[in-house]
Amino acid sequence: MSHESQRNIRCLVAKVGLDGHDRGAHVITRAFRDAGFEVIYSGLHKAPEEIVQAAVQEDVDVLGISILSGAHNTLVPKIVEGLQEYDAFEDTLIIVGGIVPDEDREGLKEAGVDAIFGPGTPMEETIEFIRENVEQRD
């Protein structure tokens, strides 16, 4: 018998490292919720391993990493490596939000980040990007 599937886009909003500001993460969490996504918020000051654990266990379609501290070049690749270790990298859309200088963008994309959204990006743009690029599973 065909059962109606009830797929929702699941998204982890992650604060990694030492920066102590999560207003932006809260705003994006709320916007994603209003867009009909299921959002898991990591809380502040998480280690890359904690983000990997959450992303793997929650089986999220999207991992949104919010970084303001400038430590993206060290922290993001660690998260990517962790996801690879659990075979969770290939079908997870990884986006980074926050302060990322232009000269770092290419490197992050090479490391496996699918998109980077700087300050002032309209919320709709991020949501649209997720809807269009989320992996079709099952």
Add this chain to the structure above:
Amino acid sequence: MATPDLVDDLLAGKHRALARAITRIENRSPGYRDLVAALYPHTGNADIVGITGSPGSGKSTLVDKMAKHYRDRGLTVGVIAVDPSSPFTGGAVLGDRIRMASTATDMDVFFRSMSARGSLGGLSTATADAVKALDAFGKDKIIIETVGAGQNEVDVVKTADTVAVLVPPSSGDDVQMLKAGILEIGDVFVVNKADLAGSDKTVTELKNMLDMREGDPDDWDPEVVETVANSGEGVASFLDVLDAHADWLDESGRREAERHKRHAEELRNLLREDASELVEDELDARGGVDELVERIDAGETTPYDVADDVIEPLADCLDQQRD
């Protein structure tokens, strides 16, 4: 990934496979029933504890400390935390994971958030199936955490062997405790935040309420414990009570009886789901629900007559098959 591979990987202890299996269960993806059916023979070894209570009563913090204690005792833990979803967009913020600090990076605590997704009765089926995945994976203890707000949540915690209800200090007068609902389902009552004023009074009120119960003498006597989840105070004795309840279930033969009841409930739920799908198909075949309802709107017929109309051929069909 094909279902048999997913099952093999899950049984082999691969976290990704467990996570993916739960997603399929949650999404009711095609073939999810085969998946659950394949996991079924590997279940039945875990102790399942349900935790409920009003928002802000400290459930997540207590669950975090429980998981830590279990891990210290060398046991593996699975947690399913259910949060409400928006009735308008279906979106949800699943915020309980944030408090699992004591066991961060410990992969032997598998924590999974689930949203209610507004589905009628479907939540308890999905939760029970997700618990089966954790059970088959080999978790020793499985905790289901849910906000005790409505019938949906009550159904969810009833899928547990042992149910703990958190009652914050000063959560109302003794009439609140007399009201039907969530207080009836507890095997253990936890007055959390017991360092706050009003805690002693709440404990007394709970005990009075429980004394008034007219139970069978063979029934389990619900216990009242006090905890301060923040500091971990009282958590060890709380877990001892949970263990005592699990032992009682075995010794009294209630575990078997409860399992039988649960299997019956599960069967009924599945059939209800299937039947309602049959009815939906039938409505579509008759031009869709809106068309039928327009005749009701216009006063030409009533919902009762239409329902009879739709169900009659189904009932006839079943009748003939049985003979």
